[in-house]
Amino acid sequence: xxxxxxxxxxxxxxxxxxxxxxxxxxxxxxxxxxxxxxxxxxxxxxxxxxxxxxxxxxxxxxxxxxxxxxxxxxxxxxxxxxxxxxxxxxxxxxxxxxxxxxxxxxxxxxxxxxxxxxxxxxxxxxx
Numbered sequence: 653x654x655x656x657x658x659x660x661x662x663x664x665x666x667x668x669x670x671x672x673x674x675x676x677x678x679x680x681x682x683x684x685x686x687x688x689x690x691x692x693x694x695x696x697x698x699x700x701x702x703x704x705x706x707x708x709x710x711x712x713x714x715x716x717x718x719x720x721x722x723x724x725x726x727x728x729x730x731x732x733x734x735x736x737x738x739x740x741x742x743x744x745x746x747x748x749x750x751x752x753x754x755x756x757x758x759x760x761x762x763x764x765x766x767x768x769x770x771x772x773x774x775x776x777x778x779x
Contacts, residue, residue, distance in 0.1 A: 656682055658710060658728060658737035666714050668728065670738065672698065674706040683731035686712040688724055696728060714742070721745025 655678045660670045672682055684696035693715055701707040712728060721744055728738045 654730070654735055654737065655680070655733070656730060656737060658684075660738055660740065663714070663740060666716065668696075668710070668712040668714060668726075668740065670710040670728075671701075672708045672710050672737075678706075680732070682708060684710065684712075684728055684737065685731045686714075687727045687729060688718055693718065693726075695731075719744060 655675055657673045657675055658670050659673075660668065662669050668686070672684070674682070682698060684698065686693045686696055694713065696710055696712040698708040698710060701709060710728075714726065718724065719742065724742050724744075726740050726742070727736050729736050
């Protein structure tokens with residue numbers, strides 16, 4: 653079991669926002685880092701939650717310089733253990749054309765077209 657649990661709240665305006673909680677009897681101060689393809693992008697800011705002990709608000713800035721066409725998988729890890737606490741993906745540019753969701757939407761529209769044509773055929777043929 654990990655020393656910490658990280659729950660992503662949202663990604664907004666180039667920032668990852670989350671909530672980190674210490675598990676069990678962990679006493680050490682957390683230290684997190686943001687990585688892309690194993691490359692350190694920078695430290696993650698932790699702000700203690702004034703209402704709850706052993707909980708922190710997490711903020712990681714996503715550097716604009718790393719955004720490009722394709723799929724980028726970002727990892728937030730415990731700096732001490734190297735354990736991945738969360739990951740997220742940003743997809744941009746031409747990679748979206750091959751995205752499975754786009755393919756499903758296309759299949760759905762083609763199926764709708766076939767259903768219309770089949771119904772029209774049935775009406776015309778009297779079946």
